[in-house]
Amino acid sequence: MASQKKIFDKWPLLLTSFPLVAFIFIFYANSMFSNIPPSHQQVYTGKENVKEKIQFPIKQEKVEDLALSDDEYDIDPMIPPENLTKEERHEWFKQRLPQVEILGSTNLTKQFHGRVLEFLSKGCSVQFYMVWLSPAKFFGTRDFLAIDTVFKSHPQGCLMIISRTMDSSRGYRILKPLLDRGFKVLAVTPDLPFLVKNTPAEAWLEGLKSSKIDPGFIPLPQNLANLIRLTVLYKYGGVYLDTDIIILRDFSELRNSIGAQSIDRATKQWTILNNAVMVFDMNHPILLDFMKEFSLTFNGNIWGFNGPFLLTRVMKRVGSDYNVTVLPPEAFYPVDWFKIHRLFKKPEIAAECRWIKSSLNELNGNGGNIYALHLWNKRSKKLKVGEGSVMERLILDHCVICENIYA
Template identity: 90%
Template structure:
């Protein structure tokens, strides 16, 4: 307080010593600046003025984006180490920052997690869905909102729980409010990771990580925590896990204890790689314990996908036949592969392209009812715009509820 008073007195002394003409100049310059700014707004703000004259109302997504853009409280991630550290240096770096990593511990808020989940899931859910979101709420954009939009089109009586500290906030609530206003059941809830792994094979892994005995690797830890949390949530509560870059095309109600194959051997027609972007499991299914055991024993934070899709692939090849688990063909959740997804965003320019779009839509919306969702491979497609008349435009319009700002 004393230092602030000193600064105040210094400024007061400085201002009192300025000649009157200098103060007049400052005031006059300020007036000129705002006058120039006003003139600039007159010439560059024609579009805004036109909107005002037409009683312009922002779209839902513009409101969502404006609200989300204010969320700057989680821009830094204490779990991402500097590059080029050795394994020992990285472990020591991470150990020093453990107090900042809230998700690895329990707080008054996280301890409410289980009670909030039970209360939410007891509200008469036709089917239970889960997503995980570790990024700041300001990054929960149009594409992510679209996944929820199409989910409730196919499952109006379903419940969606978003496991997220950043979305479990006033700002996150307002992002989801358009869905709540329509009567859909969606809740963002801060996770309690120690509770989720308690009495599971992953408990030892978490303790090892917190004690500095486990190398988190150079891949951002939230990605691997997401791999783990989806397993623990399904084990504790049962239901359907979804990534946020999924368009839902069909009702999931008939699916039980299912994983989707990402690829198959063209010769044998047997699956080769599984993917964990969509998983459907009963509560306490034993294969989930095997997945968590594999996660704990073989964790490698330096190989992309090692603790996710490749983990499921390893375990299912080893013990999958011992359990009642259905491996669905790639068309179930991954009907368009990584290398071809960009074509579905493209606006048709010639007759041949329009013909191909019609054929693709017939396949995606039909195919004997074997296609449940379309994975968008967000790392490849997130910068692509939805072209008018494209496959994506038609799919979204056919399967959305709110359907705003789909061309983002």
């Protein structure tokens, strides 16, 4: 924490806010491939499949334009209209929950487990997972860059994106630049009933589907993502990442680890944990405790209650009973959320250039203690990457494709 303070407290508090214009240029398949429906079942994992499918010259398109050809909806169907009373919102959910696809099983979702096992059997140095429950239309440049950095440090790693919307022809075209280079990445539609089956969260899902549990004011996808990351790690083991994480070094040595977001400066003990990065072996028992806490104490009206604060509560209560390592904030959260904007700013004077150089040395070095950088998208998603900024240098140092970093 001292080294973190040394660097970031010196920077002037300037918050820049620019409109985010997301341009991701990706390859567009020919008409035969672009007509694959969202329920396609084949797993694409490398160049050999692409060569079989694409026969005509390909062109690049903006990500925003791709949504139109896939009949993508413009708003998230799981988020109710604004300004509803508690009673109105509960009634809105009660009417729509039976139709929310992610809460039930279909012919496609029932293939989830088999597709996952097939994908992970291809040989993975590290198994990574992300969850994307929003429309694929909203999967932007910053999210793609996070994926890009996974394969810089883990070229033999596997990344599975748990997502119905990305498990589509449009999702494939977003991921295609990575697939063309032979990286192992797959978007797969989840089977939530299967994931929670025989876990403490099974009763919670049934209560939600029967409208006995109020989803609350927090967007339901956020809390479903909190639950899915726990169940996926329990079923398969590996590393969970949020889509606003930039990977800075190899994760291979990490096991059964979570990161502290903050520590008490006097006692040096952690105070708050975060679930944006989690590393667990398959069937680790504390994941069951996390799911039990989720089911028994669920509150959809307090931000973070079923995520970072859930981990914090459980670890304070029973963490010492398990083999779990709590890493210091610099491991995954070396820059606080209220300081992240400084990393995007273009340097204007010599002092700022020196600060950038010092910051990069810390983030890329620091004795090998920094594994990733959380971008705190809620705070930084509208910020553009300034030329010569810390973010520009970090991305260029840790990406493979490195497209549209200034968007």
